[in-house]
Structures are given as C-alpha cells and as structure tokens.
Amino acid sequence: MTDYSKLAGGNIGSLVPYKPGKPIEELKREFGLERVIKLASNENPLGPSPKVTGALIETLPEISRYPDGDAYMLRQAVSKKLNVPPDQLLFGAGSNEIIELLLRTFVKPGEYTVSPSPSFSVYSIISQAMGTRCEWAPTSPTFETDLDRLIAAVKPGVRVVFLASPNNPTGRYINSNDLKTFMQKVPGDTIIAMDEAYCEFTDAPDYPETLGWYKEYPNMVLMRTFSKAYGLAGLRIGYCIADKMCCEMMNRVRQPFNTNMLAQIAAAIAINDEEWLKNVLRNNTEGKKYLYEEFEKLGIKYIPTQANFILADVGDGMAVFEKLLQKGVIVRFMGKELPSYIRVSIGTPEENKIFLKALKEIIVG
Numbered sequence: 001m002t003d004y005s006k007l008a009g010g011n012i013g014s015l016v017p018y019k020p021g022k023p024i025e026e027l028k029r030e031f032g033l034e035r036v037i038k039l040a041s042n043e044n045p046l047g048p049s050p051k052v053t054g055a056l057i058e059t060l061p062e063i064s065r066y067p068d069g070d071a072y073m074l075r076q077a078v079s080k081k082l083n084v085p086p087d088q089l090l091f092g093a094g095s096n097e098i099i100e101l102l103l104r105t106f107v108k109p110g111e112y113t114v115s116p117s118p119s120f121s122v123y124s125i126i127s128q129a130m131g132t133r134c135e136w137a138p139t140s141p142t143f144e145t146d147l148d149r150l151i152a153a154v155k156p157g158v159r160v161v162f163l164a165s166p167n168n169p170t171g172r173y174i175n176s177n178d179l180k181t182f183m184q185k186v187p188g189d190t191i192i193a194m195d196e197a198y199c200e201f202t203d204a205p206d207y208p209e210t211l212g213w214y215k216e217y218p219n220m221v222l223m224r225t226f227s228k229a230y231g232l233a234g235l236r237i238g239y240c241i242a243d244k245m246c247c248e249m250m251n252r253v254r255q256p257f258n259t260n261m262l263a264q265i266a267a268a269i270a271i272n273d274e275e276w277l278k279n280v281l282r283n284n285t286e287g288k289k290y291l292y293e294e295f296e297k298l299g300i301k302y303i304p305t306q307a308n309f310i311l312a313d314v315g316d317g318m319a320v321f322e323k324l325l326q327k328g329v330i331v332r333f334m335g336k337e338l339p340s341y342i343r344v345s346i347g348t349p350e351e352n353k354i355f356l357k358a359l360k361e362i363i364v365g
C-alpha cells in the first residue's frame with residue numbers, strides 16, 4: 001500500500017491550495033448563463049497590447065524550439081527601459097515563480113518568512129510547501145501596513161519578509177519615507193521581497209521610486225510582473241530586480257527554460273508600448289472614480305486603492321459573492337479572514353456598470 005499523503009509529509013498534508021477566481025466557462029456551465037464577466041483576479045480588462053498579439057502570431061511557428069534560457073532579448077529590453085544592469089534581473093514564470101525561487105535559494109532549515117496580514121496568500125502557501133512557514137504580522141484596523149509591528153516580527157531566523165505595495169487585497173501602499181525608515185532598521189541578512197505587482201497603477205505622489213534602491217539596500221529584492229498592467233497573465237512572466245549575487249544564486253536554482261518563448265517576446269514588446277499602457281492606466285483611473293462614486297451612493301465602505309482592484313465592505317461577503325455569481329459576475333470573496341468584504345477588479349466601463357447593476361439589485365433589491 002502506498003500512502004502518498006504520508007510520503008508527502010505533514011507540511012503538504014495540511015496545505016490549503018490557492019483558490020483562483022472561478023473560470024468564466026465554469027460559471028456559464030453551472031448557471032446556464034450566456035454572459036459572464038470576471039472581476040476576480042485583477043487581470044487587465046483591455047487585454048494585451050495589439051502589438052503583442054501580432055508578434056505572438058508571427059512567433060508561433062518557432063515553438064518547436066526551446067526558448068532562450070537566459071531571456072536575452074527580454075533582459076535587454078527591461079534593462080534599457082528601467083535603467084537596471086542586465087545581470088541584476090531574473091525572470092520567472094510570473095512573480096509567483098520568483099517567490100518560489102527566493103525561498104528555494106535562501107531559506108534554510110529552521111528559517112522562516114514573515115508578511116503583513118492580510119496579504120497575498122501565495123507567500124504562505126509556498127513557504128509551507130517548502131517545509132517552512134510564513135508568520136503573519138497584523139496590519140492596522142484600516143489595513144495600513146504597521147511597519148513597527150513588522151519590524152518587531154523580524155526575529156532571528158526570519159530570512160525573507162514579503163511586503164506587497166500596493167498590497168493585495170487591500171490596495172494600500174507604503175510611502176517612500178516609511179519604507180526607507182523600515183529598510184534602515186531591518187538587518188542586512190533579512191531579504192525584503194518587495195512585491196510591486198501593481199506598481200504601474202499607483203498615482204500617490206509619495207509612492208516610492210524603488211528602482212535604484214538595490215544600491216543602498218542590497219537586501220531588497222523588487223518583484224514585478226507582466227500579469228497585471230501589461231495584460232500577460234496567461235503567459236506567466238514576471239521578474240525581480242536585485243543585487244547581482246542574489247540573482248546569480250537564484251539563477252543556479254531555477255529551471256533552465258523556466259520562462260517560455262512567447263512570454264519572453266510578449267513582455268519585451270509590452271514594456272515598450274507606452275501608448276497601450278497609458279490606455280490601461282486611464283481606464284483604471286476612470287473605473288476607480290466611477291466605482292468609488294457608486295459605492296458611496298450605495299453607502300458601501302471601501303478601502304481607497306492604489307491598484308486595479310477595490311476591497312469593499314458589503315456586510316455579508318459570502319452572500320453577496322454568491323448572488324453576484326448567479327447574475328454572471330465573478331468577484332473575489334475574502335474568506336474567513338475578511339468575511340464582510342468582497343474584492344472587485346476594476347473592469348472596462350461596461351463591466352463596471354454590469355457589476356454595479358447586479359450589486360444594486362442585491363443590496364437595494
């Protein structure tokens with residue numbers, strides 16, 4: 001008899017897998033719906049740049065070849081665009097893979113990770129899967145990251161601190177001064193994994209311009225992704241900007257062909273299509289304003305966001321989530337941790353209207 005749950009070990013046996021937003025097709029089948037909109041995974045509602053789709057079609061005949069394991073073209077494109085040395089970039093299959101690589105490379109037996117809570121659940125899922133744990137440091141009642149509390153949680157043995165700004169699911173951010181003070185206090189052998197998955201959407205004047213910070217703070221690893229503002233979630237491509245030796249160590253651990261050919265080409269084009277990015281950001285700003293106004297009319301409290309989603313207090317999060325599903329709108333229920341909230345991604349103007357109409361029917365009747 002082979003008992004795989006025993007073979008996997010206790011850390012895997014008790015692991016609760018990540019629950020992605022419900023796929024559109026699944027909901028259509030479940031409720032016999034013709035039209036379903038998905039505002040659950042903070043994807044780009046406008047899709048990728050048309051330049052990207054054109055280049056992908058041209059590249060399709062090449063896919064019998066392995067990709068460039070070093071992602072040379074993409075490395076050059078990102079290096080040039082962000083003015084970062086090419087050897088201080090490391091690419092992964094989404095920033096999720098960067099999170100995993102960081103832990104596989106640097107977290108040794110007995111060491112663990114820390115993050116403010118609530119935040120991106122993947123930090124703790126990957127930590128646990130790696131045989132370690134992520135300790136959560138609570139945020140303030142209004143979800144502001146409490147950096148004093150976080151510093152207090154950085155005890156010996158904490159190898160990585162995950163810090164998402166803007167944070168998922170709250171949309172809150174850490175301002176430049178506070179982040180600097182935090183970096184000055186944190187020990188140099190604690191890696192600060194600064195997760196900037198949503199940085200392109202920020203408009204707060206004191207949002208930190210962290211790109212050059214690796215010079216002063218070599219323990220900062222900046223993680224970014226093409227999944228959100230650049231609309232490439234389905235291709236799985238993200239990266240980090242870090243100290244040269246940090247990238248070199250992680251490079252030893254990563255799979256030789258971890259990022260695929262289509263993703264590399266798409267990302268190299270996307271990062272240079274500023275016009276498309278402007279469209280995406282404009283849509284987000286306008287959608288955010290509209291949703292704020294409508295939430296206020298409905299008396300729904302929300303957390304002001306710096307990202308492409310809004311955390312809204314709807315009273316009974318589960319009930320509203322389920323009623324929205326029946327009306328063909330997929331949002332994110334926040335679970336036991338935030339039971340009165342839903343998180344809604346900002347969509348196209350039409351999607352935002354459909355969502356609000358459905359929400360109004362549920363709340364007002």
Ligand SMILES: Cc1ncc(COP(=O)(O)O)c(C=O)c1O
Nearest residue numbers: 094095096120168197225227238
């Ligand atoms: C804060 C945060 N970091 C990282 C990711 C992962 O993005 P990806 O693996 O698609 O790059 C997400 C996705 O939702 C996120 O919200």
